[in-house]
Amino acid sequence: MDSIMRVTVYIKIKPEVLDPQGTAIARALSDLGFAGINKVRQGKIIEIDLDKTNAIKAVSDTESMCERLLANTIIEDYSISIGE
Amino acid sequence: MDSIMRVTVYIKIKPEVLDPQGTAIARALSDLGFAGINKVRQGKIIEIDLDKTNAIKAVSDTESMCERLLANTIIEDYSISIGE
Known part of the structure; x- marks a missing residue:
């Protein structure tokens, strides 16, 4: 059984903020x-491989990772x- | 008529390369x-708003943007x- 769950975070500068x-x-x-x-905006993609967990916990953990770091x-x- | 075409480029470090x-x-x-x-990989997202053009030209132009810059x-x- 696949023991890893991949979570992908997309981080973009808010539209109203200069880039x-x-x-x-x-x-x-x-x-x-x-x-x-016309316009170019740059952001980040962060792929996190987590120990297998349920999707709800993975998302909530990742939300606090985003908020804290x-x-x-x-x-x-x-x-x-x-x-993926 | 919407005069802008948005192209999104996802750039990731090759799997075999240290991050x-x-x-x-x-x-x-x-x-x-x-x-x-387990593992974290960081990449870039680049959103480019182009003057309206056909999708094939937009992709080929963007490919050369990637290759050159x-x-x-x-x-x-x-x-x-x-x-989007």
Whole structure:
């Protein structure tokens, strides 16, 4: 039986917050000659392999991981998905 | 008519490559008392809003953006999805 449960966390900067990294990427892409770049936003993906547990506990544990460490909830939003 | 096409790029470190950031996150989570953490891997999400174009051109442009700037293809894999 598969003894690992993978949880994936997507962390994105809140829409109303400036994203200097995204702005720098957009400028660099335009400088390389890519046309039609309107906006670029950069975020993080964090894949966590947990000991097998039930999905509800995995999500609630991961939420507290986000609140306590993984996301800066003042400027970032996060979402959690179970499995690949 | 919606004049923007959003392309999302997921960039992950290749499985065979060490991920020091992921290792540091795993240790920090354990230090905070979270049990059952087996492995943590961190990657990037890049959302690009392009002028409306056809999906094939959007994907091929984004692939060359990844090859030329967004991904370090020696140690990273990338995948592209169209839309939200």
